[in-house]
Amino acid sequence: MYKIIERTKIWFSISIIIILIGAFFMVTKGLNWGIDFKGGTVVQINMEKAFDKTAVDVIVKKHATDATSVTLNNTVLEIKSTELTTEKTNALVKELKEKYTLKADTLISQRSIEPSLGKHTRNNAIMSVVLANILILIYIAWRFEFKFGIAAIISLLHDVLVTLAFYAIFSIPIDTAFIAAILTILGYSINDTIVIFDRIRENQKFMRSSDVTELANASITQTFRRSIFTVLTVVITLAAVYVFVEPIRNFSLPLLVGIISGCYSSIYIATPTWVILKKRIKKKVVAKRI
Secondary structure, three states: OOOOHHHHHHHHHHHHHHHHHHHHHHHHOOOOEOHHHHOEEEEEEEOOOOOOHHHHHHHHHHHOOOOEEEEEOOOEEEEEEOOOOHHHHHHHHHHHHHHHOOOOOOEEEEEEEOHHHHHHHHHHHHHHHHHHHHHHHHHHHHHOOHHHHHHHHHHHHHHHHHHHHHHHHOOOOEOHHHHHHHHHHHHHHHHHHHHHHHHHHHHHHHOOOOOHHHHHHHHHHHHHHHHHHHHHHHHHHHHHHHHHOHHHHHHHHHHHHHHHHHHHHHHHHHHHHHHHHHHHHHHHHHHHHO
16 A cells, blocks of 8 residues: 555645746746737738748747747648737748748738737636636535545645646746646546545545545555556647647647646645645544543
């Protein structure tokens, strides 16, 4: 039987260090909000055939230093930037036409996202994450017990903070795909956590004389292989998607980070937190009786 609960301080320390490092970068540098949230310009250019993206990006950076780009359908270049004005876009398109002998109608679309709209989108995204956590707390408290719900929410907040820390440390742009990924991570992580909690509830019937630490360790041990093998399958798939499917890398990357974090938190954060809550309540009950 794995001794997970006895090393709770180690697991908590690892998470706290990662989150604190991320918090330091958030305070000193701030999060790198994408144009979906802070406003900017999105341009799509038809390159007509497969092209060397690295060479094209060099040209793009000459006209917009903060630009990010992805390839759509092998022949379309999508560029996002806060610096691309109409004049800069025209100059960029002209240079690409001359270098790659493109047709006159190579500019497929150009649209602007106002900062106020981006702020509104950001606020709605934050509210969606908060609401998801509240609904999950209500469900877990109803399905199991309130202590399980508190432990699950702490675990989910851990996953969100670790993913944000990763993005803050490496200054990766945060866009609407990131929020969609976060909501997906919450769903995956809570499912993994429920598997362990459900086993704890089942084992309570047969291990009534056992200490809560022994009960939790036994439950984790029984579900450990399932958790690890499931997350490995998902991680391998997401890694392949990230490497080979460029247009959705901004969705697959946070999923990759968050699902690894979710597996870790289900085993090493959620269950130990439940044990701590259980023991504290038991101590209070004993103290009242005395």
